[in-house]
Amino acid sequence: MLEASEKAILIVDDEEVMREFLSEVLEDFLVETASDGNEAISKMKHKTYDLIITDMKMPGVSGEEVVQFAKKTCPDSKIIVISGYSSLFSVGNTTRFGISAFLSKPFTIKQIRSEVEKSLTKNKKNNQGESGAGNA
């Protein structure tokens, strides 16, 4: 994997399987998980993450609110949205939402790795929303 083991990543998903899977995939990073939006927001209050990977549809506080909060409190954090709704975002409009990438479930290990790598190495200023993922 990458050398960036000091990078902190927050994984937000109500699906336990997804949280576990992502944790294992990204085991080289400092991974923390949150099972809903509320937990994620409270964690973000205490720590600044380099990358936030969040699901959209969750009970209680939704992924949308998590994104809003992240952008407000730590604008340097990169955001990757993962969702079962392939139609929510389309390739190209991720910029509009100010997120690095959108991955629709189910995605491959390769996709998530490449997106994570891209967003963490990307310069903040020219973070083009082009993602190699999207339409799986």
Next chain:
Amino acid sequence: MSFLGKFRNISLREKFIIVVSLVIVSSMLIISGYLTKRQSEIYYQELVNRGQALVANVAYNAELGVILETEGDLNELLKAVARVDDIVYAQILAADGRVLTEIGSDTREGLSLFYMNAEEMPAPDRYTQKRFFDAEDIEYIEIVYPVQTRKQQLSRENLGTVFGFRDDSLAVGYETIGHIRLVVSTADLKKEINRSETASIILTLMVVFSAIIIMTAFVRIITQPIKTLVDITDQISKGDLGKTVSIDRRDEIGLLAESFNRMIESLKMSQQEIEEYNRTLEGKIIERTHELEDAQSQLIQSEKLAGIGQLAAGVAHELNNPLGGILGYAQFTLEKMQKKNIAQLTEKDYESFKKYLRDIESQTRRCKAIVQNLLRFSRSSSKVEFSEININQVLEETLTFVDHQLVMNQIGLVKELDPEMPAIQGNPGQLQQVFTNMIINALHASPAGTQMTITSRYLPPLGEFPGAIEIDFSDQGVGISEENLKKIFEPFFTTKEVGKGTGLGLSVSYGIIKDHGGEIKVKSKVGVGTTFSIIIPLEKRAAAVDKTDVEKQ
């Protein structure tokens, strides 16, 4: 009126006989009455003429007897006259009224034969007639005629003619020297008339009698076939068309029978046609009913499929979540296995693989459950099976498919599900269809940023009320106008644009809830929002079923 009524009720034959008899009797009476009267007039006149002739004759022959007053001769004269039967009394009177002679009975009771006064005596050459009746109502005619003699110039020269010769040239005039009185009885005449009356009555009766016999026979000839017709009509009216009328005649009755037979024939044919039509009609009805049922179930099915189309995104999301896990773990396993060969695999790797495979298994099961749920929803409703279900669970399952749409349309969802919901008898697939319809309808009516509230409530039994469950779907949408509110459950009524709705959703939902013994109520205010309430009563026995806590959030 009552006579007419009776007359109407008697048979044709009797009517005919009565009428014809009446005609015969009345015409006989008129004819014989006229003839009898005419005959009695003639007889009477004849009687009078004869009496007059007799009296004149006697008067002529009695001239000498009266002059000489020879009673014996005069009596002989009267006796000769009295040989005629009708003469009951005869009398010869002198000019001064003395009775010279008489024959016959003059003492009959009630008769006053000598009523004539001297003044009433007839003038010469004139009859005097009178009629009178005795106590037995027998008419008598009294005829009086003068006895005259010629006045003569008695002289010596013609003395000889006084005794023997008559010489009219000597006559200077006539002198009434007496009267002949004759009484004629009409008793014989009356008897004769009575006899002829009796004869005419007997004749009438004979004619009537023979007429009745002839008519009876004739009427039978006419009415017998009519009776046959009546009998057969009766049988036909009872539905037996097997008979025909067998009357072989060339007259009107024969023609009637012929046309009657034709009528039976065409009746038979039309009956067969009707039976045939009925038979095929039944088949046609069954066929059409089947077609209609097919069409209906196709409509319901297409409505359901339309619903599924709307659910597709939700279903995809539901499936994508576990698929994400499956794909990830499968790749992960492969990756790890490709990195090392079997000898290099550690106990830890082996444990990881087991965990991955277990996760893949459980996520696959989840996919299966989702697909089954969808299948249950889309299954044709031709066989509806009821089972014990929990409404909250059905609502949740429905929401997993549709809440994505709410998210997409930025509609907030508030769930207020009563944890104390009793189980009800129902078909989960059908109820899911109804709930989906309610939610999608609300969604289409709701502008972004509004809220939808789904409430489930248990209404416990109270007295006669067996208890019920209520599910409310409230939105803050455009609302339904009062005019449309009456029509929303009608099939094919839709306010949505062409292609967006089948117009069947609510009518199908209504039918489904009816099948569950429940009802759908609507409250709406234009610009404020709409609430659809589904109320399904508990069956009495179901009310006792344990309440299960099904809150699963």
